[in-house]
Amino acid sequence: MTNLEKYINAFVESLEVAAEDVPALKYGExxxxxxxxxxxxxxxLEDAFDIMVDMDDIIDLSSFEKGKEILAKYDVEI
Amino acid sequence: xxDVNELPALSAYEWAxxxxxxxxxxxxxxxxxxxxxxCPEYHKMLAASGVDVDRVQxxxxxxxxxxxxxKEFSLKSVPDEELHKTMTSSGTTGQQVSxxxxxxxxxxxxxxxxxxxxxxxxGKQRLPMIILDTSAIIKNRxxxxxxxxxxxxxxxxxxxxxxxxxxxxxxxxxxxxxxxKKHEGExxxxxxxxxxxxxxxxxxxxxxxxxxxxxxxVLIHGGGWKKLADQHITTAQFRQALHETCGLTRxxxxxxxxxxxGTIYMECECGHLHAPVWSDITIRRPSDFGVAEKGALxxxxxxxxxPHSYPGHMLLTEDEGRILGEDDCxxxxxxxxxxxIGRIRRAEVRGCxxxxxxx
Ligand SMILES: [Zn+2]
Numbered sequence: 001m002t003n004l005e006k007y008i009n010a011f012v013e014s015l016e017v018a019a020e021d022v023p024a025l026k027y028g029e030x031x032x033x034x035x036x037x038x039x040x041x042x043x044x045l046e047d048a049f050d051i052m053v054d055m056d057d058i059i060d061l062s063s064f065e066k067g068k069e070i071l072a073k074y075d076v077e078i
Numbered sequence: 079x080x081d082v083n084e085l086p087a088l089s090a091y092e093w094a095x096x097x098x099x100x101x102x103x104x105x106x107x108x109x110x111x112x113x114x115x116x117c118p119e120y121h122k123m124l125a126a127s128g129v130d131v132d133r134v135q136x137x138x139x140x141x142x143x144x145x146x147x148x149k150e151f152s153l154k155s156v157p158d159e160e161l162h163k164t165m166t167s168s169g170t171t172g173q174q175v176s177x178x179x180x181x182x183x184x185x186x187x188x189x190x191x192x193x194x195x196x197x198x199x200x201g202k203q204r205l206p207m208i209i210l211d212t213s214a215i216i217k218n219r220x221x222x223x224x225x226x227x228x229x230x231x232x233x234x235x236x237x238x239x240x241x242x243x244x245x246x247x248x249x250x251x252x253x254x255x256x257x258x259k260k261h262e263g264e265x266x267x268x269x270x271x272x273x274x275x276x277x278x279x280x281x282x283x284x285x286x287x288x289x290x291x292x293x294x295x296v297l298i299h300g301g302g303w304k305k306l307a308d309q310h311i312t313t314a315q316f317r318q319a320l321h322e323t324c325g326l327t328r329x330x331x332x333x334x335x336x337x338x339x340g341t342i343y344m345e346c347e348c349g350h351l352h353a354p355v356w357s358d359i360t361i362r363r364p365s366d367f368g369v370a371e372k373g374a375l376x377x378x379x380x381x382x383x384x385p386h387s388y389p390g391h392m393l394l395t396e397d398e399g400r401i402l403g404e405d406d407c408x409x410x411x412x413x414x415x416x417x418x419i420g421r422i423r424r425a426e427v428r429g430c431x432x433x434x435x436x437x
Contacts, residue, residue, distance in 0.1 A: 028162050028182065035163075035230045036216055046237070052204060055193045058234050059186060 006048045007071070007078050011064070014040035027062040049076045082183065085383060086190035090198050090354040091411035095404055098413060102358055103137040105383050106391060110140055113389035116155035120389040138360055138369050142379050142392040145337055148176035156181045156387045167224055167336045176337055181387040188340030188384055189234065195342055195354050196235050199330055200296055206261040207236020208254070208295075210270030210279045214245040224336055225271060225301070231339070232269045232298065242270075242279055249282040254290055265294050271301035272331065276316060283323040293325035300332040300342070304421060313349070333397075333418055337390050341382040343416075348408050350415035357382040359416050361401055362394065372401050375419060398422050 001009070011022045015032040027033050033041070042058055045051070045067070051074040053061075061067050068078045093101070110131050114121045120143075124131075127141035134140055147153065154161070160181045167176040180188075209229055216226045233239060240257050244250050258266075270279065275297075283289070297320065306316065313331075320326040333351050334342035341357035353359050360369060361376040370376035378397045385391045399418040407415045 028185075035227070039230060039233050043237075052237060054202075055197070055204065055234055056190070059189045059193065062182075062186075 003049075003076060003078050007045075007067070010041060010044035010048045014044040023064050025064050045071070049074065051076065082187055082383075082386065085187060085356060086194055088194075088355050090195050090356075091352060091413055093355050094412045098355055098358070099136070101355075102381065102383070103134070106137040106140055106381055107131050107134055109383065109386070109391045112386065113155045113391070117153055117389050119151055119153055120155070137358075137381060137392075140392055142381075142394045143389065145176070145335070145393045145395050148178060148337055148388075148390065149174040152177060152179070153390070154179040154388050161387070165224075165227065165336050165339065178337055178339075178390065179388045184385060184387040187386070189231070191340040191354075191356055191384060192231060192342065193234065195344060196232070196298065199298065199344060200235055200267055201265075204235060204237045205265050205267040205296075206257070207233065207239045207267045207269065208257065208292075209233070209236075209239060209241045210243070210268055210275050210297075210299075211241060212243040212245060212247055212278075213241035215241075217245075225274075227336075228271070228300065229269065236267050236269070243282070247278055247282075249279075249286055249288065251286060251288050254288075258290055258292075263294075265296065266292065268292065268295050268297040268326070270297070270299050272299045272303060272316070273301060273305040275299055276306055276311060276319065280319045280323050290324050293327065295324075295326050296328045296330070297326055298330050298332060298344075300334060302333075303418070307420065335380070335395065337393055338380055338382045338385065340384045341380075346407060346409040346411060346415070350402055350407050350409070351417060352407070352409075352411050353414045353416070355413065356384060359399075359401065359414050361399065361416075364422065367394075370400075372403070375400050377422060378416075378418070396422055 008019055008022050011017060011025065012019050015037045017032050025033055027038060042053055046053060049071065057070045061070050071078060110124065114124045123143065124141060129139065129141050161179055162182045162185050163180050165178040165180060211229060215229060240253055242250060242254060317329055320329060331345040332342045341354060343351040343353055345351050358381050360379040360381065361374065362368065362379055363370045363376050375398060378395045378399045379393065380395060381392045383391065397418055398420055399416050401414055401416045404414045405412045
């Protein structure tokens with residue numbers, strides 16, 4: 001799996017959404033990506049890329065695109 | 079106005095009286111103007127109070143709203159399309175609940191400030207976390223309670239989380255054993271609500287005879303003492319029970335409310351609740367709502383810089399307490415420190431807000 005596939009997969013599995021809907025997702029704008037979904041998503045990303053996300057980044061990860069920027073800080077290129 | 083995005087960069091307990099008070103006065107005046115310009119009901123109440131914000135020298139002169147108003151009115155300072163989520167307080171059946179309207183900015187600010195405060199007690203690392211509650215609590219999103227919201231809010235500070243109690247409120251002994259084995263030698267973050275910890279976690283441990291070693295744990299608990307006080311359980315007994323059943327010694331209570339999420343008041347190593355730099359405590363005499371002297375009992379007013387989407391920056395609670403000191407707690411944290419005595423009788427508070435509304 002490429003990193004992009006892993007990244008999309010983390011959203012699909014933790015938020016239970018279709019892969020084609022993932023790129024448009026924003027925190028708080030869908031029923032699935034609420035505060036419960038957010039913590040599952042973080043856990044899924046941490047598992048997928050074997051990283052530990054800082055608190056500030058957990059708070060800042062508010063969209064599909066923003067997540068890519070944040071992962072770059074952990075040397076994960078999407 | 080101070081750029082709100084810079085607020086979380088401040089250090090939580092560094093500022094002594096003079097600097098903090100001037101900062102809060104300037105920012106709370108600005109927030110008062112902000113809400114008066116955006117929330118018509120608030121504008122009316124401010125006008126009725128007769129306070130001229132431009133002449134205010136100290137933030138204590140600004141008007142405050144009884145916390146009960148958020149149960150009776152929809153108070154918001156943002157257009158509906160900017161609303162991000164609505165928080166509700168936990169109320170017993172039949173009671174009205176507070177409705178707090180959050181936009182994205184206020185909600186993010188709350189999370190960031192909470193992480194600054196908690197970071198002072200847990201360190202910067204996210205620790206393995208045990209939630210002293212049932213895994214059923216966040217299963218049903220539709221029934222999302224203040225307890226569930228609290229657990230989620232604090233879950234940010236943990237990793238590899240487990241719940242100590244299963245869906246039937248039984249202790250998950252096997253789960254805890256595996257977790258503690260995996261994280262042997264590490265500090266562990268524990269979070270829960272005071273009453274649940276006493277009534278379920280401690281009680282289940284006693285019953286089962288299982289004695290997990292949580293001597294490397296740091297427990298943060300909140301939700302109030304009312305239910306325990308009704309059973310005549312003291313802080314000392316609570317701490318003693320935790321020490322006996324699982325070796326926990328680092329235990330921090332916190333005081334906070336859904337109407338001012340984020341700026342919680344943490345209990346330090348000396349057993350004192352501390353006001354962080356973003357918020358403050360003022361004790362008011364129930365007789366005339368004047369500021370009480372240091373050490374005197376009165377109603378607790380909470381002032382916070384975080385509420386931007388609803389006019390909840392200065393609230394009179396129904397809790398009674400007293401200031402113990404300022405800037406000189408032996409733990410080294412600056413700012414006011416205080417204690418909560420209990421909750422005032424409903425009738426008295428009703429009287430107080432009625433008085434306010436009649437002005
Ligand atoms: Zn202290």
